[in-house]
Amino acid sequence: MTTPTQRGPDPRFAAGVALIDGELMPIAEARIPITDTGFSRSDVTYDVVGVWGGAFFRLGDHVARFQQNCAKLHLELPFDGEEIARVLTEMVRVSGLREAYVDMICTRGTSREGSRDPRTFHNRFYAYAIPYVWILRPHDAMDAVLTRTVRRIPETSVDPTVKNFHWGDLVKGQYEAYDRGARYAVLLDHDGNVTEGAGYNVFALVGGRLLTPARGTLRGITQRTVLELAAEEGIPTEVTDISAEVFLGAAELFATSTAGGVMPMTSIDGVPVGDGRVGPVTSMLRERYWKAHEDPRYATVVDYDG
Amino acid sequence: MTTPTQRGPDPRFAAGVALIDGELMPIAEARIPITDTGFSRSDVTYDVVGVWGGAFFRLGDHVARFQQNCAKLHLELPFDGEEIARVLTEMVRVSGLREAYVDMICTRGTSREGSRDPRTFHNRFYAYAIPYVWILRPHDAMDAVLTRTVRRIPETSVDPTVKNFHWGDLVKGQYEAYDRGARYAVLLDHDGNVTEGAGYNVFALVGGRLLTPARGTLRGITQRTVLELAAEEGIPTEVTDISAEVFLGAAELFATSTAGGVMPMTSIDGVPVGDGRVGPVTSMLRERYWKAHEDPRYATVVDYDG
Numbered sequence: 001m002t003t004p005t006q007r008g009p010d011p012r013f014a015a016g017v018a019l020i021d022g023e024l025m026p027i028a029e030a031r032i033p034i035t036d037t038g039f040s041r042s043d044v045t046y047d048v049v050g051v052w053g054g055a056f057f058r059l060g061d062h063v064a065r066f067q068q069n070c071a072k073l074h075l076e077l078p079f080d081g082e083e084i085a086r087v088l089t090e091m092v093r094v095s096g097l098r099e100a101y102v103d104m105i106c107t108r109g110t111s112r113e114g115s116r117d118p119r120t121f122h123n124r125f126y127a128y129a130i131p132y133v134w135i136l137r138p139h140d141a142m143d144a145v146l147t148r149t150v151r152r153i154p155e156t157s158v159d160p161t162v163k164n165f166h167w168g169d170l171v172k173g174q175y176e177a178y179d180r181g182a183r184y185a186v187l188l189d190h191d192g193n194v195t196e197g198a199g200y201n202v203f204a205l206v207g208g209r210l211l212t213p214a215r216g217t218l219r220g221i222t223q224r225t226v227l228e229l230a231a232e233e234g235i236p237t238e239v240t241d242i243s244a245e246v247f248l249g250a251a252e253l254f255a256t257s258t259a260g261g262v263m264p265m266t267s268i269d270g271v272p273v274g275d276g277r278v279g280p281v282t283s284m285l286r287e288r289y290w291k292a293h294e295d296p297r298y299a300t301v302v303d304y305d306g
Numbered sequence: 307m308t309t310p311t312q313r314g315p316d317p318r319f320a321a322g323v324a325l326i327d328g329e330l331m332p333i334a335e336a337r338i339p340i341t342d343t344g345f346s347r348s349d350v351t352y353d354v355v356g357v358w359g360g361a362f363f364r365l366g367d368h369v370a371r372f373q374q375n376c377a378k379l380h381l382e383l384p385f386d387g388e389e390i391a392r393v394l395t396e397m398v399r400v401s402g403l404r405e406a407y408v409d410m411i412c413t414r415g416t417s418r419e420g421s422r423d424p425r426t427f428h429n430r431f432y433a434y435a436i437p438y439v440w441i442l443r444p445h446d447a448m449d450a451v452l453t454r455t456v457r458r459i460p461e462t463s464v465d466p467t468v469k470n471f472h473w474g475d476l477v478k479g480q481y482e483a484y485d486r487g488a489r490y491a492v493l494l495d496h497d498g499n500v501t502e503g504a505g506y507n508v509f510a511l512v513g514g515r516l517l518t519p520a521r522g523t524l525r526g527i528t529q530r531t532v533l534e535l536a537a538e539e540g541i542p543t544e545v546t547d548i549s550a551e552v553f554l555g556a557a558e559l560f561a562t563s564t565a566g567g568v569m570p571m572t573s574i575d576g577v578p579v580g581d582g583r584v585g586p587v588t589s590m591l592r593e594r595y596w597k598a599h600e601d602p603r604y605a606t607v608v609d610y611d612g
Contacts, residue, residue: 018340031337032345034324034411034432039338041473042348074481105340108477116441116504118477119484126340135422153463156496157456158474166472167347168464171414171424175380178425190462190496198422 009096016130038107051100055299099132135260143267144184152187152195170198200257204250222256252279262286313612315402322436344413357406361605405438441566449573450490458493458501476504506563510556528562558585568592
């Protein structure tokens with residue numbers, strides 16, 4: 001990677017910075033070849049880690065998941081885990097961003113001499129850091145629908161635990177939500193169980209137990225964090241199948257994502273969840289989640305002065 | 307679009323030419339923003355038309371399908387059908403390519419001011435023309451497997467008639483084929499019926515009838531051409547469900563694609579199809595397919611001297 005000679009943040013990167021072909025550049029200039037099969041076959045995996053208050057949150061866990069997912073797709077990374085962490089840290093440092101959304105991407109890349117055999121392709125690594133992304137603005141709540149027009153791509157077709165860009169079903173769900181007067185969608189699987197939405201896992205508080213879907217979803221790191229925090233608070237948790245009926249009857253609902261943390265869902269299919277206000281368990285977990293960002297178990301502080 | 311001042315082919319574009327943000331450039335320089343959701347959500351549709359012997363094959367049909375698919379995804383094109391045809395023709399003309407693979411792409415594009423609402427995005431049109439792509443080299447035959455490790459993404463999740471880049475299942479099928487000593491894969495759906503492979507439809511000659519799958523696949527224009535040509539030759543055709551058993555017992559098998567035309571499949575799951583040689587119906591249709599490229603019903607001749 002090109003190392004800037006000047007230390008400290010670089011104002012050219014304040015709106016975001018990307019690493020393309022080993023070079024740092026402003027996010028607005030960051031481009032990938034149109035012939036990269038990461039685009040033309042969506043043959044790619046990625047991961048996103050958050051930076052909050054100048055520290056990465058669970059950086060090691062995100063990088064480890066990314067490496068595992070690359071291996072599952074037979075994608076070769078040019079860097080080991082420590083080098084990826086170093087590269088991401090350097091990007092955040094030069095951007096000066098204290099709250100950032102940091103993306104690492106590995107694509108199958110481009111064909112050698114016109115071959116269509118993916119084993120022969122030249123895999124590519126990209127990364128970028130941009131100002132923090134909110135799926136839901138702070139102090140807002142989600143109004144969601146369980147979609148009727150689309151089902152989540154099944155695990156037998158595309159492995160959802162390998163974080164991917166196959167969002168056709170999720171985007172269709174978003175359009176259905178808008179058509180039905182809501183802003184967010186949660187997709188069912190082909191057995192009628194709840195899965196996830198466009199970039200978030202979901203949780204339901206049912207009979208005092210905190211449930212989250214066992215199948216058909218990414219194993220989110222925010223989801224994992226919430227399961228850990230709930231356990232620490234003595235709330236029983238279960239990773240299990242959740243039918244539409246059980247989900248619709250929950251006392252509290254919320255979604256989780258690196259891009260927004262713990263996001264209350266106070267309306268589902270046009271009906272208020274509970275009394276329609278953010279529930280006490282959701283509220284407590286949201287507070288614990290942001291508090292956990294100061295916990296040295298999870299936080300990796302960025303040295304912006306390099 | 308930038309119009310070159312000089313007429314006739316431009317040697318800079320001999321290896322391929324792309325149209326990005328309204329500008330023509332050599333394919334090797336053609337890049338798209340890393341933030342385009344055509345990449346980061348695979349929120350995109352595309353179409354590919356072939357040029358053979360200096361003429362487009364069924365240009366109007368490909369452009370019309372592309373326009374319909376953009377409409378289905380709520381994507382807005384900056385051009386009408388005639389303008390798209392004109393732009394693609396201009397690209398082929400300046401490339402000088404007599405045999406070309408011509409791609410038109412529309413992506414959801416990039417977010418305005420950080421919004422995640424796809425309705426507010428700025429849709430983008432890209433196109434390129436490169437030397438003709440062969441899924442199968444001429445005079446070669448496909449050795450294929452019916453995949454066991456993966457099923458085609460169902461229509462209830464992603465509409466396969468809207469040509470898309472959700473190839474995770476197809477690429478996994480390719481890897482399975484390699485593991486099983488073959489080079490090509492055909493995917494079953496969740497009901498156990500045959501669908502398609504990575505960029506091709508399939509046909510089976512069974513009891514003197516030519517069958518092709520009714521569901522879970524792109525409605526290919528090469529597929530449509532073969533159905534028309536077979537009908538003209540008095541071969542009964544049927545668009546229907548085809549079980550794995552029926553497919554494996556076929557007298558002849560072949561695949562169809564703009565990138566290769568009619569491609570004989572002489573081995574399936576390690577067993578020869580029929581006597582293991584290219585069958586007479588396949589052979590006749592392959593010949594008729596290439597002959598049809600001279601038919602004024604289908605051909606749009608490119609004027610390379612402008």
